[in-house]
Amino acid sequence: MNQRNTKQKKLILDILLKDRTHPTIKKIYQMVQEIDSSIGQATVYRNVNKLVEEGKIRRISNLEEAIRYDGNMILHDHFICKKCGRIIDLFDNDYYRLQKKIESKYSVKVEQITNICEGLCNDCCNK
Numbered sequence: 001m002n003q004r005n006t007k008q009k010k011l012i013l014d015i016l017l018k019d020r021t022h023p024t025i026k027k028i029y030q031m032v033q034e035i036d037s038s039i040g041q042a043t044v045y046r047n048v049n050k051l052v053e054e055g056k057i058r059r060i061s062n063l064e065e066a067i068r069y070d071g072n073m074i075l076h077d078h079f080i081c082k083k084c085g086r087i088i089d090l091f092d093n094d095y096y097r098l099q100k101k102i103e104s105k106y107s108v109k110v111e112q113i114t115n116i117c118e119g120l121c122n123d124c125c126n127k
């Protein structure tokens with residue numbers, strides 16, 4: 001991999017580590033453009049896929065919506081608001097307990113638990 005590629009990948013990773021809205025690929029591309037408009041869409045798409053393959057970021061699949069991306073690889077889950085599409089990180093000790101339980105019961109290493117809780121966020125509830 002050449003140096004330019006490495007730099008572009010790092011830029012995308014930095015964006016995803018800082019931005020906690022779990023952006024879509026379109027949003028990631030927009031944010032990349034604001035920093036360096038010479039990076040094309042195909043490059044952004046390719047690098048995002050590479051980062052997923054390398055386990056540095058993860059995809060959050062929500063069937064009704066576009067795929068969203070997350071740079072936080074610490075075990076956590078997501079709540080998705082059905083109305084505004086907002087994604088809230090859920091850090092709950094129960095996930096760690098579940099991870100440990102599954103690991104000891106099946107002798108496996110759990111890296112992610114991908115449950116998605118759906119409902120209405122606080123803002124949408126109060127509307």
Ligand SMILES: [Zn+2]
Pocket residue numbers: 081082083084085086120121122123124125
């Ligand atoms: Zn909402």
Ligand SMILES: [Zn+2]
Pocket residue numbers: 022070072076077078088089
């Ligand atoms: Zn997250």
